[in-house]
Amino acid sequence: MLQILLVTLPFFALVLCGFAATWRGALPLSAIPGLNGYVLFFALPAMLFQFGARTPLAQLLDVPVFASYTAVALVMVALAVLVSRKPWRAGPPAMGWNDSAFGALVAAFPNTGFMGVPLLVALLGQAAAGPMIVMIAVDMVLTSSLCIALSRLDSEGGWRIALRQALRGMAGNPMPWAIALGVLFSALQWQWPGPVARTLDMLAQSASPVALFTIGAVLARSQRLMREDHSHRIAWSEVLPVTLLKLFVHPLMMALALKAMALLGAGVPPTTATVLIVAAALPSASNVSLLAERMGANNGRIARIILVTTAAAFFTFALILSALQR
Template identity: 60%
Template structure:
C-alpha cells in the first residue's frame, strides 16, 4: 500500500498545489483559462498522439474494452439520472450530475497516472475509454440536459451542438492521428518529434496543476455569485457513485463478459476498473456552466471525488494489482 501511495501522492499533490495557488490568488483566476487552453490544445494532444503512435492499433480498437466500458457508461448515466430527478433537480442538473458520475478524469489524470502505475501498455485501454466518454457519454448527457421543458427538437439541437463540440475538440483528433501513425508505422521528422515530446512531457504536471486551479476557481466563482448552500444529499451520493459504484459496475460487467466468452483481457479489465475509480472529469464544470446547470453542485461533486480519490483510488490499485 505504501508503494502505491508513493506513486499516487505526487499526482494528487500537484492537484492540491493548483488548488492552493488559485485560492491564495498566487495564480490569477483569469490565468486558469490560459492554463486550461495550453493543456487542451497543445500539451495533452501531443501526449495522446505519442501514446497512440506507440500503441498497437489492436489495443486502441479492442472491441471487448469498448463494449464493456460503453455499456457501463450508459448504465451509470441511466441510474444517476433516475435517482437524481426530483422537484429541485430537473433534467439539466440530473444530466450533468450523471456526466460527472460516469466521466472519469482520464485525460488530465488517468493516462499519466495509470501508465506510471501499470506501464505503457495501460495507455491503449485508457485512450479507448476517452473516446467513449468524449463521443458518447458527453453527447448523451448534453442531449438529456435539454429535456427540461424542451421538445424532441430541442434535444436534437443540443445533441447536434454536442457533436459539433466534439469535432472542435483536439483530443479525439490527436488519438486518431496517433492511431494512424501506429497503423502505418510513421515516424515524425526528428525536430518535429522533439517538439511533440517536449509538449507531451509538460502535459502531466501542468494538467494536474490545472485540475486544482479549475476546482478552486469554480468554488470561488460560486461563492461570489451568492450560490445558496448545497444540501449534502445533492452531491455526496453522486461523488460516491463515481468512486465506488462505477468501478464496481465495470468489474462486475467485465468479469461477466469474460465468463461469457467476450474477448476481454484481464489486464485490460484491470485498467478499465482503475479508470472508473478515478475522480470526476474537471472539465464537466465548464460544460455545466455553458449549458446553465447548477455549476456549484457539479464543482462540489468534482472537488469531493478528487479529494477522496487519493485514498479510494489508492485502495483500488492496491486491491487489483
C-alpha cells in the same frame, strides 16, 4: 498500498498546488483559461497522439474493451439520472433534466485525460495507454453527447439543438483528432521527422504537470465563485450520492461488466481488466464543470462533486488498486 500512495502522491500534490495557488490569489483567475487552453489544445493532444502512435493497433481497436466500457457508461448515466430525479417519489422531481444530466455526466466521466493516462501509465506501464484511449474516445463522443442531449429535455426540441452543438464541439476538440492521428501512425508505422518529434515530446512531457495543476486551479476557481455567490447553498444530499456512484459504483459496474464479457467468451487480459476498473475509480473529469457552466446547469453542485471525488480518490483509488493487485 504504501507503494501505490507514493506513486500517486505527486499527482494529487500537483492538484493541491494548483488549488492553493488559485485560492490564495497567487494565480489570477484570468490566467486559468490560458492554462486550460494550453492543456486542451497543445500538451494533452501531443501526449494522446504519442500514446496512440506507440500503442499496438490491436489494443486501440479492442472490441471487448469498447463494448464493456460503453455499457457501463450507459448504466452509470441511467443510475445517476435516477438518483437525481427520484421518479419513485411522489410529487415533482428533485431536479430538472439539465441538472440531472450533468450530474450523470460527472458520475460517468472519469478524469482519464488530465489525470488518468499519466497516472495509470506510471503505475501499470505502457500497456495501460490503449484501454485508456478507448475510454477517452467513448466519453468524449458518446457519454458527453448523450448527457448534453438529456440536459435539453426540459425544453421542446432543445435536445436536437444540443446534440448538434455537442457534435460540433466534438469536431472542434483536438483530442479525438490527436487519438485518430495516433491510431493512423500506429497502423502505418509512420514517424515524424526528428525536429517535429522532439517538439511533440516536449509538449507531451508538459501535459501531466500542467494538467494536474490546472485541475486544482479550476476547482479552486469554482469554489471561490460559489463562495461569493450566496444565492443558494449546495446541500450535501445533492453531492454525496453522485460521489459514491463515481468512486465506488462505477468501478464495481466495470468489474461486473468484465465478468459478464468473460462469461460470454470475450474476456480481456488481467492487466487490461485492472486498468479499466481502476480508471473507473478515478475522480470526476474537471472539464464537466466548464461544460455545465456553459449549458446553464447548477455548476456549484458539479464543482463540489468534482472537488470531493478528487480529494477522496487519493485514498479510494489506492485502496481499489491495492485490492486488485492482491
